[in-house]
């Protein structure tokens with residue numbers, strides 16, 4: 359076992375035993391932190407930092423599930439630390455960095471490989487160069503009640519947290535799979551009638567690193583903290599490519 363740290367005081371609900379991956383040790387460090395209720399995984403990390411080890415490395419920013427920076431694995435599941443509550447009956451947890459990305463320090467990973475895949479599908483809308491632009495131009499819109507909108511809506515709201523990437527055995531194990539988040543984004547843009555780069559994107563997702571690498575284990579869809587279904591997007595991309 360790694361270093362053992364006792365809590366200075368116990369909260370009303372007793373202590374939670376926490377094992378945390380440390381990049382400077384082969385074994386996880388062990389901490390006891392007083393419980394609060396409700397208690398998020400991020401509360402646990404902040405308590406460890408405050409009470410035991412100011413140098414422990416982890417990331418967070420918004421604390422409301424929007425920035426996607428606080429993703430960690432808790433007992434093997436990739437989750438947002440700020441949105442994941444620890445059940446009152448849980449006595450111990452283990453916290454690790456997300457899988458498939460190089461560890462910088464402790465729970466902090468280098469997300470560049472994830473963003474590299476994201477960039478590969480041209481993750482922004484490419485308008486028709488002949489579209490009228492300027493202050494007076496009427497912006498192209500997709501009607502809220504249109505079929506197109508119905509197709510796109512369930513796949514929006516990705517926050518780039520990489521929980522899907524970490525939960526995908528293929529994306530996290532090798533560097534030549536575009537991965538669920540980028541493919542979900544590709545599907546959103548390909549389905550958008552205002553975009554003109556769909557053919558190029560289909561070429562990318564239909565290539566060697568694309569949709570055919572997916573084995574439909576659905577780890578990505580289970581892990582997504584925003585309730586998106588990247589595996590469904592990959593299926594839809596496959597159909598579009600065949601068309």
Ligand code: FES
Nearest residue numbers: 419421423426440
């Ligand atoms: S801190 Fe922003 S999503 Fe958790």
